[in-house]
Amino acid sequence: MSNTIKMLQNLLLLLLVPIFLHSFPILIQGSNQYERKPYIVYMGELPASRAHTMEQHHYNMLEAVIGNKQLARESKIHSYGKSFNGFVARLLPHEAEKLKKEKNVVSVFRNTYNKLHTTRSWDFIGMPLKVRRNPNIESHIIVGVLDTGIWVDCPSFNDEGYGPPPRRWKGKCVMGANFTGCNNKVIGAKYFNLDPTGPTLPNPSPVDDQGHGTHTSSTAAGSVVRGASLYGIGEGTARGGVPSARIAMYKVCWSIGCSDMDMLAGFDEAIADGVNFISVSIGGPSRDFFSDPIAIGAFHAMRRGVLTSCSAGNDGPRPMSVENVAPWIMTVAATTVDRQFTTLVSFGDGKNVTGLSINTFSPEKNMYPLTSGSLAANLSGDSYGSPSGCDYGTLDRDKVKGRIVYCSGGTGGQDLTIKEYGGAGTIIALEDEADASYTTVIPGAFVDIDTVGKNIETYINSTKNPQAVIYKTGSTKFPAPYLATFSSKGPQRITRNILKPDLAAPGLDILAAYSKLATLTGYPEDTRYDVFNIISGTSMACPHAIAAAAYVKSFHPDWTPAAIKSALMTTATPIKVNDNFTELGSGSGQISPVKALHPGLLYDIRMDSYISFLCMQGYNSTSIGTLIGSKSFNCSKVKPALGTDGINYPTMHVQLLNVTSRISEVFYRTVTNVGYGNSIYKAKVTAPEGLSVEVIPDILKFSRLHQDLSFKVVLKGPPMPAEKVTLSATLEWNDFKHSVRSPIVVFKPF
Ligand SMILES: *[C@@H]1O[C@H](CO)[C@@H](O)[C@H](O)[C@H]1NC(C)=O
Ligand SMILES: *[C@@H]1O[C@H](CO)[C@@H](O)[C@H](O)[C@H]1NC(C)=O
Ligand SMILES: *[C@@H]1O[C@H](CO)[C@@H](O)[C@H](O)[C@H]1NC(C)=O
Ligand SMILES: *[C@@H]1O[C@H](CO)[C@@H](O)[C@H](O)[C@H]1NC(C)=O
Ligand SMILES: *[C@@H]1O[C@H](CO)[C@@H](O)[C@H](O)[C@H]1NC(C)=O
Ligand SMILES: *[C@@H]1O[C@H](CO)[C@@H](O)[C@H](O)[C@H]1NC(C)=O
């Protein structure tokens, strides 16, 4: 089938080449010139008269640069046009360059692939099952999720007791392979795999064959399921943060990743369909805002009152790893909850150790023979890799069979290797500090190499018949919240003076719904399927935050996306300090949704403020005009953005230019009173040595609700000492009832 398509394509190319050569005689320079690649041509806001001619206009633009009608038609992949203007086409680099210069074009960029940022959590952040709710309004909220699709047939998406979708809903339920349809909980589902020349992928439908999208959407808005667990592990009540809300799935991720063009299509449709929130647990390297599909999509969502929440990435603890940093996005880091999944291992000498893992298997014997990768090495093996780490191909099948194998270090997948050789289990010693519990395909536990691993190895080496048994995973109390080690950190590289991530939410060992088309570990060698799974990632934190936002909206339907985000940020609980990057890892701290209902003051950001911010960032007036659909827009005619960051953000951040810079910054802020009409807020500042923080004025007297008052925050200080990387201060506005907290972070390059 696909061979036939390839043949036809080649034939087509052959047919087209002569015409093509004819039009562009100068281009006969190398055969790869004919390699057209998909590019996104982004054209900002929809034209004022929403014309059916938009697609025609895209063709005309293409024809003008390609110089051939037929080829222009062949090369166009998709036209956007429901929520913003633009198209995708296969282009040569010089054609992309030409299109960039067209008026009405904001940006042209190569299509790339993004990746996924792979029940107790709600109780932990102070939202018990019986929390006060506004179920009628909540049930009108629609959470859009861009992800791997959804497996509707799980208890978490049971729609018993849910009325019909909200009247304003314009979405659809697109049917297809293995997808069983929508209901009154999952009210819409679409899928996007736009590139006709991409690989053929299984399950062309909104069905989830990876589990990720099912997990994230149930975390956001899954129904309440009592007695949920993964093979008895993590037993409790599973539920989304807003169980009455509705879910709309936009499947934009496939086994090969999530392409820019598909993600933009997801945003284009979700916004037009009428979702209230969008959750995106996907990311890629930071890019200029208007060459970044998530930043573009979230911008148009924000213009229509829709808040987008994104995962910060799983590339921590390394600094400068944070993704999805546009100021109109709510960027979410991952924290631990107060429960850890631990796995007990007992040894023949009576000693016990506790490892981390999700081990669903109960032992069948009291003890199993134990060996190590080093001792089980295949001496006649010809494979690279280390036997002590149990790397693939380095072990002797006969020495593994029936035994538990201790692996020290290694490159991953040890459990699969040992399963293949008939081993009874594995203890994997890791060098990097780890806090997440991962599922193994055979009985398994992860331990720390230095504190635990070395002793296990000594026992194995010094004992005639070493033995061990790995028990099924249980849970233990854990001090929390901490930032998860994998959670990506700032400082960000795009708008250097905006602190990202914004806030944090639980993302470690989260139990939520799963797809029966995916095995628990995702490995085909695994044979376990369940409607729940326990997984970790900022991917899991992101839907917690969007649900918290939806919860706030169910009490304050008129608040803007920025106001809701501000409420969640200024009421967040600061994360415990575990290194010098506390706020650069967790922003304002862990969400506290119930407190966020009464923030006292809001740092709102309206459209004109984003616009002046973009002007300050140096975006060209013509581009901004296109972005907002105003032809005559000119930055020199808007009120200029002031201060270090030029935006009314609920946090304050500066990245100094170099090690010798003195600190001298001003932040201009306006707060809106949503507490009590008559109220007096006093500024309380905490600042470290070497940083002075002055708030002018330091008293705000409100005489009515919704009143705006402005102030400025002046930071001063000598160059930071060589050994310091960050200085952290806080500003808190207090009226005795509310505490409105903003971290202030100075970062110096090191
Ligand atoms: C439906 O799912 C099954 C099991 O994963 C798979 O083998 C089959 O190819 C899928 N059907 C389609 C049309 O993709
Ligand atoms: C090790 O764990 C086993 C199983 O829970 C228990 O019976 C035993 O008492 C423990 N041994 C020690 C030394 O704690
Ligand atoms: C050892 O490695 C060799 C070469 O890769 C392989 O042919 C052989 O089957 C291995 N032996 C065992 C017992 O696994
Ligand atoms: C155990 O024995 C293996 C193989 O002889 C050796 O590589 C390893 O260093 C020893 N480890 C300890 C802790 O004794
Ligand atoms: C914080 O930074 C200081 C100075 O660079 C360093 O000595 C200290 O170890 C750091 N703390 C942590 C927890 O990394
Ligand atoms: C803005 O960009 C457009 C299109 O790239 C260009 O024609 C124009 O000269 C730029 N304007 C300014 C003020 O730089």
Ligand SMILES: *[C@@H]1O[C@H](CO)[C@@H](O)[C@H](O)[C@H]1NC(C)=O
């Ligand atoms: C914007 O206004 C300034 C000053 O009025 C003018 O010099 C400039 O040409 C205008 N730019 C555009 C793109 O209209």
Ligand SMILES: *[C@@H]1O[C@H](CO)[C@@H](O)[C@H](O)[C@H]1NC(C)=O
């Ligand atoms: C460092 O910053 C200072 C003050 O901003 C500036 O004068 C100096 O040129 C900068 N040095 C380097 C090496 O960039």
